[in-house]
Amino acid sequence: SGGTYDFDMVVLGAGPGGYTAAFRAADLGMKVALVERWPQLGGVCLNVGCIPSKALLHAAKVIEEAHEMESFGVTFGKPQIDAVKLKGWKEKVVGKLTGGLGMLAKQRKVEVIRGIGKFVSPHEMQIANTDMTPLSTVLSKGENAPGEGARKITFKNCIIAAGSEVIRLPGLPDDPRIIDSTGALELDLPKRMLVIGGGIIGLEMATVYDALGTKVSVVELTDGLIPGCDRDLVRPLEKRVSKRYEKIMVKTKVTKVEALKEGIRVTFEGEQAIEPQIYDKVLVAVGRSPNGKKIGADAAGVVVNERGFIPVDKQMRTNVSHIFAIGDIAGQPMLAHKASHEGKLAAEVAHGEKRFFDARVIPSVAYTDPEIAWVGVTETEAKAKGITYEKGSFPWSANARSLTLGRDDGLTKVLFDPATHRVIGGGIVGPNAGDLISEIALAIEMNTDATDLGLTIHPHPTLSETVMFSAEAYEGTLTDLY
Numbered sequence: 001s002g003g004t005y006d007f008d009m010v011v012l013g014a015g016p017g018g019y020t021a022a023f024r025a026a027d028l029g030m031k032v033a034l035v036e037r038w039p040q041l042g043g044v045c046l047n048v049g050c051i052p053s054k055a056l057l058h059a060a061k062v063i064e065e066a067h068e069m070e071s072f073g074v075t076f077g078k079p080q081i082d083a084v085k086l087k088g089w090k091e092k093v094v095g096k097l098t099g100g101l102g103m104l105a106k107q108r109k110v111e112v113i114r115g116i117g118k119f120v121s122p123h124e125m126q127i128a129n130t131d132m133t134p135l136s137t138v139l140s141k142g143e144n145a146p147g148e149g150a151r152k153i154t155f156k157n158c159i160i161a162a163g164s165e166v167i168r169l170p171g172l173p174d175d176p177r178i179i180d181s182t183g184a185l186e187l188d189l190p191k192r193m194l195v196i197g198g199g200i201i202g203l204e205m206a207t208v209y210d211a212l213g214t215k216v217s218v219v220e221l222t223d224g225l226i227p228g229c230d231r232d233l234v235r236p237l238e239k240r241v242s243k244r245y246e247k248i249m250v251k252t253k254v255t256k257v258e259a260l261k262e263g264i265r266v267t268f269e270g271e272q273a274i275e276p277q278i279y280d281k282v283l284v285a286v287g288r289s290p291n292g293k294k295i296g297a298d299a300a301g302v303v304v305n306e307r308g309f310i311p312v313d314k315q316m317r318t319n320v321s322h323i324f325a326i327g328d329i330a331g332q333p334m335l336a337h338k339a340s341h342e343g344k345l346a347a348e349v350a351h352g353e354k355r356f357f358d359a360r361v362i363p364s365v366a367y368t369d370p371e372i373a374w375v376g377v378t379e380t381e382a383k384a385k386g387i388t389y390e391k392g393s394f395p396w397s398a399n400a401r402s403l404t405l406g407r408d409d410g411l412t413k414v415l416f417d418p419a420t421h422r423v424i425g426g427g428i429v430g431p432n433a434g435d436l437i438s439e440i441a442l443a444i445e446m447n448t449d450a451t452d453l454g455l456t457i458h459p460h461p462t463l464s465e466t467v468m469f470s471a472e473a474y475e476g477t478l479t480d481l482y
C-alpha cells in the first residue's frame, strides 16, 4: 500500500512509456495510479501515431504490390478506395489495442484516473477531470477544459510520461485544410497535397496518400530526405518517390502560406524553390516537441530545460530523486520502443532494483516504401566523430528473395570495428527493413563479430540472408550469391 501516500506510484501519461511503467510497477507489488487526459489509453503511439499509420501503410503496400504485379502478368484493375471504410478498419485496429490496455490495467488493479494532471508539490498531483469528449475533438483542441470533480492525489514515487505534441509552424493561418499527422490519419483525401518536412512522419504519410491517389509534393529544409540517415540508404527511396511524387524540393523553405478560397497558396524560397502553388491540403510534419512545460513541474521542483525536455540520469531519475521521467519527454530519440524500455526500467528502479539504462543501441525505422532502418553507428556519424569503421554490404539485386518480390532496389550494410571485427552498426533499405534490423541490433548487444554473423545459418531464400552475406563480404568469404 501507499502508506502515508494515496499511491506508491503515480504515472502521468498512458502512452507506451506510461502504461509499460504502470504495469511493471503493479507487477512488482506497488499501488499504482495511471493519469491520462484522453479517453483511451495508449498515448500518441496507439491512438494517433505508430499504429494507425502502419495500418494505412499496409493498405498502401497492398495497392502498390497489386499494381506492380501488372508487369509480371497479373492485373487487378484500378483500386476502388472507400476512405471511410478504410478509416474504420484503422480505428478498429487501434480500438482492439487500446481496449486491450484497459483490460490489462484492470487485471493489474492499476487505477486509471482520467484528467489533466499537474504537480502541486513534490508528492502531490492535482487532476482536473475532463469531460469525456471524443478523442478526435480533444486532439484538435489540444487540451480539453477541466470539468467537475477535480481530485488531488499524493504519491511516494512518480513517473512522468507525458510525451510530446506536434510542432506548429508559426504564422500559419487557422484553416482545416492545413493539417498535422493527426489530421492526416483522418484520411480525407485531397487531389493535391504538400507535405512540409521530409522526415520520417511526413514521408510515411506521403507514402499513404500517394498510394491512395493524391498528387503529393514534399518540401524539406535540409539537403535531403530523412535528415540524419546515411545517404546510400535514402537513395532507393529518393529514386522511387521522385518518379511518383509531383515534386520534391530539398534545401527549400516555405516562406508564406495563405488560405484562399480555391486552396492553400504556398510560397517557397531556396535552391529548388518553384513558383507559388495552390494545394488542396498542406500537411505540416516538422517534428514534435516535449510536453515538459505543461505539467506544473516547478511545483515539484523538477527541472525542465528550455526545449521542454526533462533531464534524467541513467536510472531515469529527474533532479528530484523520487520523480522519474521517460519517453519523448525525457529526450531523443522520440520513439515508442525507447519509451517502453525506459518505462520498465524506471518502475524497477523505483522498486529498489539496481538497474541502469545500458542499451547500446536504439533502432530507427522509416516505414516508407522502401522501408529504411538503421541501428548503432552510422557512416555519417562515424565520419563526423572520427570513429574508425569498416563495412560489409550486400545489394539486394543479388538476393533471390528480393527478386521474387519483384524488387531489387534494397541494400544491407553492416559496420564493423576494424580492430575486433565486432558489429558496431548497420543499415538496411528495402521491403521489411524494419523487421530485419533487429538482427543487427541483437548482434551489437551480444558483441557479435563478423565470423559469428557469417557462420550463423540463415534460412534460404530470405531477405535476412543479406545480413549474413554482408558479414561474409566483409570477411572475404562470400561465395554463393543469392
Ligand code: FAD
Pocket (backbone or CB within 6 Å): 012, 013, 014, 015, 016, 017, 018, 035, 036, 037, 038, 042, 043, 044, 045, 046, 048, 049, 050, 051, 053, 115, 116, 117, 118, 161, 162, 163, 164, 181, 182, 201, 291, 294, 295, 326, 327, 328, 329, 334, 335, 336, 337, 338, 339, 367
Ligand atoms: P506519448 O505516446 O506521447 O503519450 C503521452 C500521454 O500522456 C498521452 O496519452 C497524453 O494524452 C498524456 N498526457 C500528457 N500530458 C498529460 C497531463 N498533463 N495529464 C494527463 N495526461 C497527459 N514511434 C515509433 O517508435 N515507431 C513508429 O512507427 C512511430 N510512428 C509515429 C507516427 C506518427 C504519426 C507519430 C505522431 C509518432 C510516431 N512515433 C513512432 C512516435 C511515438 O508515437 C512516440 O515516440 C511515443 O508515443 C512516445 O511515447 P510516450 O509514452 O513518451 O508518450
